[in-house]
Amino acid sequence: MKNYRAELTGVFGDPVDDNPTGVVEEAAFAAKNLNYRYLTIKVRPEDLETAMNSVRIFDMRGINLTMPHKIKVIPYLDELSPAAEIIGAVNTVIQKDGRLYGENTDGKGFVTALKAFGETLENKTVTILGAGGAARAIAVECALNGARQIHIINRSQEKGMELAALIRSRTKSDSAYIPWTRNIVIPEDTDILINGTSIGFSPNVTEKPDVDYTSIRPNMCVCDVIFNPCDTLFLKAAQKNGAKTVNGLGMLVQQAALNFTLWTGEEAPVEVMEEALRKEF
Template sequence: MGKNYRSELVGAFGCPIDENPTGVMEEAAFQAKGLDYRYLTIKVNEGDLEDAMKAVRAFNMRGINLTIPHKVEVLRYLDELSEAAELIGAVNMVVNKDGKLWGENTDGKGFLTSLRGEGISVEGKAVTVLGAGGAARAISVECALAGAAKVNIANRDAERGTELAGLINERTGADASFLPWDTKLKVPADTDILINATSVGLYPNVNDKPDVDYDTIKPEMTVSDVIFNDPHTLFLWEAGRRGAKTINGLGMLVNQGALNFTLWTGVEAPVDVMTQTLKNEFGLK
């Protein structure tokens, strides 16, 4: 005897969560690496997170992903935070380290890895970020920590945008500014990298695009979107039409998932398998 019938457990807590494809990608990765892990996609309603986090401990889960609406609230149930997660003020993944829950935010790091994969570095660059929500906070803080010289934050809600720009100025070496965004946003001419980190264009509203003066996008710019469902956004199409290099949201999704895989298992992630699994899931070549 001595056989092990118990799988290691990880997963995601969120609501809504039914359409989140992360489990398919992570399970393909576990299989590719011969790891006996299971990824559970779990609906946790707002107000139930405390009980759900107790379950992470009680079930001896190796870790968990957090998505809408739990990324900020989870902070109060954790024992430790990474420096970046503390700065960002939100956590998208937790590792259970022998009973101690450690929170990290891999959204922005996944974004930077995706950019690097396309040969783009943010070091010394001027970055303009649309949005000041969870994804925008992670991306703009990680860009600043990775050496971006300038970070412009454009957001409809001025308070959220100003707060994020202030945080970057206070806590990182980058020079941050808030751009008010009431009507068609003019992209600052010195922008090297423009990022849509709003939820505009997300399925089912695939015919929506951020309210930008698209003629202010120049061919020298790199333009990226966080939206991965569908990754062929109108925002990227408009930018591509102006000659800009475009990078869709699938790379960020795969690369944050790859970082999570390694943090949970200690094993290098099979990024190619994860990318292909997601492409198949979205019917892409």
């Protein structure tokens, strides 16, 4: 008998109109011939509880969360992954038998993209610019994947020190906060440098983080979470110094691929997803 009911996934956010994830996931569903749909849904903060109840009512396979819901969604979930529990934020929910399971694929997407580039985190020293949502998820996942030391460079002392303390208390990695002063020098022991801020994101493509770019050396791997543009001024400056670079496109694609597998149980067609995202930008 023909099945006319599609399995539903999607994203809740506010604002959410410019979120490109649906294009990537829909391309993957089509490539694997799956009767799935990805809905981009505006959910106001005051309606989040009702929206999460609707995930159960509509028997959705799962949902992504974007701002401002990543933290506020937690009380409406039945279970968290170990990483999501440490990070204190969820960007992916899987629904099974009426139970909602929270995961955070932001950091996992970054780590997967880094490994695909041929880099490992084992015993490495990582320096992260920023201590917001993306930086927090990446810092925790780097620690869980064997980083020896994680430097947190951030303008807000409170947020920077809180993230460093979290890593020290909840993982096996050491971590220290470094105040973000003007034209800051990147620590000499850095193996992997990550821009975890939104500096340089479209339309502000002429901006780059305020660091001393002469302190970026050829032996470093320099990464940016920004995917639009994928070749940021930050990465271009690092390339001029001979550093290897990893752009934010890979992180976004790998994150979407993890979501796809969590919802469908199938291996994600990563190349199809990456091509779909490149066409968007």
